[in-house]
Amino acid sequence: MTLLSIHDLNVRFPTGEGTVHASRDVSFSMESGEVLGLVGETGSGKSVIGQAIIRLLPSNANITGTIAFNGQELTTLKDDAMHALRGRSISLVPQNPSGSLDPLLRNGMQIGEIFIERGTAKNTAWEKACDLLVTVGLIPSEQIAKEYPHELSGGMRQRLTTSIAIAENSRLIIADEPTKGLDFHARETTARVLSEIKKRDNASLLLITHDLYLAEHLCDWIAVLYAGEIVEIGPAGQIFNTPRHPYTQALIRAMPKNGLVPLDGQSPSLMAIPEGCCFADRCSCHSERCSKEHPDLIQESLNGGVRCHHPFSS
Amino acid sequence: MVTEPLVGATQEFVLTPKLATSWNQTSPTTWEFKLRDDVKFHNGQPMTANEVKFTLDRTCKLNAASREMADYKSSRVIDDHTIEVTTNTNIPILPAILHYSNFGIIHPDSLNAQGNFSIPVGTGPMMYDSFDQQTRVFTVKKNPDYWAGTVKLDGVVFSSVPDHNSRTLAIEKGDIDFTVDLPYNEAERIDALPGITVEKYLTPRVYVLYVNFDRAPLQDIRLRQALSLAINRTDIVNHVLYGIGQPAKGFFLPSMSFGNKNLEQLPYDPVKAKALLAEMGYKDTNGDGIVEKDGQPLTINLITATNRPALSPMAETIGSDLKAIGIQSKVEVMASAAGNDRVSAGTYDLNLVANNIAMVPDPGYILPKWFKSTGDTNKGHYKNATLDAQIDDAMHTVDDKERLAKWNKVEADAYDLLPIIPVADYGVLIVKKDTVQGYKFDPTAHDYALDYEITITE
Amino acid sequence: MHYYLIKRLGFLVLTIIAASALAFFMLHAVPGETAENVARHTIVGMEDSVSAEVAQEISSKYNLNDPIWIQYTNWLSGLIFRGDLGSSYVYKDTSVMTLISLALGPTIILAIASMLIVIVVGIPLGMYCAVHENRPSDLIIRGATILSISFPSFWLALMLILVFSLMLNLLPVAGYGSPANIVLPAVALALHPTAVVLRIVRTSMLETLGQQYITFAIAKGLSFGHILWNHAIKNALIPVLTLLGVYFGHLLAGTVIIENIFAWPGIGNLLISSVDARDIPVVTSCIVVIVAMFLIVNFVVDISYHFIDPRIRYE
């Protein structure tokens, strides 16, 4: 059953210097229990999509398009109805765990307050919080629960925020770079936790990441973002084995296991989107048409397509 | 108001009987005072010579100013209502000195077991009620048994409100009935308020310029005359004092019976002042408006203190008056302690002060202090053997009329010699609600005093 | 922590001693003879001139002829060994301890009353403005704070008297004793700090509301009220605490102008009148008390950070 379906999502931020068009015509859908990975370089608009879903974009953001969650349209949902979804049906692992934890609250409370606010007794909430800490591998949990965020390492904070996101049985977990700053071992733990949660609750996971290794292992679907738009989307295996967009190829070549080949150049400014293909400047096989005509996403199936005038064929 | 002295004084500073009915000097160093026999202390005890002796002994032991003025030796109880006071030297103005508020007669009950003053038990129209050490609020209540008449007020509460604006607002609101000392420029506005009257009075205090005789060429009488001629006293009173006060006419207030009535206000004549400077050899040779002699400009350093509000603007005005006749004046305003230091060091030419002239209602109080070469207040070190001799003679003249004539001569001579240059008489403001009736200003009291006939109507 | 406390307390004591020495020696350096000044202020009839004998008498009574450092050591040893601050030159035979304890009560009461106003008005209104950023109510309140900051306190005090005493006839003009007396001076003193605290709270609150942990708290599904109470307010108040400490310290030092206007018998009035009369033991002791209170308040604030902000730990 389709849990999340995004259609033609556009997000614009009016700023002093011009309008930042951070998300352009983004469409994809997710079934219950599936994992979709959003990959792309810094500034490509991954987090903006996640925040648009959970509706945490700043108030000046201009959003068009539709986001249907479990049949409910989120973009027009009343504030209190949206509020009721957050943390219960849709939860978030924030991108910056250090800034996302209240420095004055004990680690246990950062989790426990969720339960307390919903009427759980204080000590029960505390126990539940400790259990969650164990789940994400923060041991000894009793002690860590009593400490404060500043006493944790970056990786521990990352896992703490993950544990918060899985505190309730959310249908959709938006994990914004949950493995950033983690060592190999911790990454494994987080990956395992996320996939276990997915299995346990039949939850869907929107995995926003730079970590293509994690994406390859965890995702059913991959959407590659470039300059705010999806340039390629498809089943994970297909994307990693037979990438069709030159940018996807470049990303995969840049993976450590493939020899860390860097991609030169910069993505265009989101305030002045080029007329033609956004990637044209950096593309090794661009034609004249690429600089003039904006390529459409050639939709081969619901979650399958590539935005390129000259895609590699499989 | 709680205690009263042996000797009273009229508005004209003439001595009158108070707790003593009469007095006379029985020898150069002894005085006999006859006391009233109908006076009771607030504790119900009759007032006798014993309490008077007790008071005089105690005051002269504790208060240096009193001891020095009275040159007190001892006193002897002759009978219940007669006392003999002995001084070390001949002090013809002893009765006047005993008018002074320090000599208010108290009962020994005023002291606590340790011999320290605790509450005043006097004979006055009001008796001690309470004193709050913290807020310094002092309350007195009516003495039902007052010897001089019926006291009309039930009591008075004295509270200290240091800020003049608050005092004004408090009387406007009706929190208080009576207050003193407003900024001069506020007098008219407050007086115009309904239900409140502001009255102006002169107090025995004058604004004078002390002259430093250790500095040349101030020894030259022509320069002192020029300085005096340069000062526009009328303007100062009108514009600096807002009409509260009056241009000096002699060294005493016009109301004081013992002042020399022939003395006129010192003239304002800048042309004549300039002529005197020219006579001394001071001319403006370089055209800068300042007179010079031997290439040196004539400079006068005028200092004054901040302790009385009018001193600083008055000093500035005098400074510009002096400039107008070609004297380079340098005016410095400072805290009074700093001013005292400058005076001790002798680093000034003129010092503008407001000096009390009749703490004791007699010319023998201030004239020797000012003009005798050994006088306490002769900080400018003026020396004049003739004047010294005249003062000594006056001080020890026993006959009242004769002595007064001698003092008048001393005052007139000093007025010519200008060892001190008088400027203006000091004015004060009394602010009261219209419901306060029967108030009489007592210029002879050192502080503001309320008379027993004062009352508040509804 | 214990080591830290001992160190801080030691520093506190040294600062107090240094302040007393400074006050003592500075007063002696100020122009004017001490004995002469005391005489002018205490002996009726000596306002205009003081005779040498009297000055000498006062000097020997209070050992003013000793070298200054001996006078100071005598005073200090009295304080340290006997807890005695000496006796006043001006208020004859009254111990300085008595004078100060009489003045300290009113000052402390006034300081606490003003501080309560600052806290009860400044903090909630600052929060309110932050939550209603740029709405008319925010603009009006901020406009009012600008007024209260830019007018001098004596003027505001007089306006308060004018309105609440004279026009509305609700409160007495000046005085001490009844509860009604404290209202106007406390408000007059509180206006300025309230305005500053309000603005700082607002800024701090806005900054806090923009923090990621607030956004994340929303993502957690917490209610706005819960977020405000449990996250925003606590964090926003941390920088305000120091400011409150400084203001409280200032208020405890007594406020000459306001005490003067409202005839409030506090330490500011005592200090000023004693400086005037060169009542050195009283002035020095007042300064010691003021410095001590200031340091203690700030010490308490510092220590309270230890309990409020887990990131701060004193070792």
Ligand SMILES: Nc1ncnc2c1ncn2[C@@H]1O[C@H](COP(=O)(O)OP(=O)(O)OP(=O)(O)O)[C@@H](O)[C@H]1O
């Ligand atoms: N509130 C905002 N106002 C203006 N521009 C914004 C705002 N939020 C995001 N952007 C812009 O939108 C673009 C996409 O931002 P986003 O945070 O989604 O990137 P990202 O792909 O998550 O990058 P990273 O990997 O660094 O997290 C960026 O260029 C960013 O500058």
Ligand SMILES: [Mg+2]
């Ligand atoms: Mg991001």
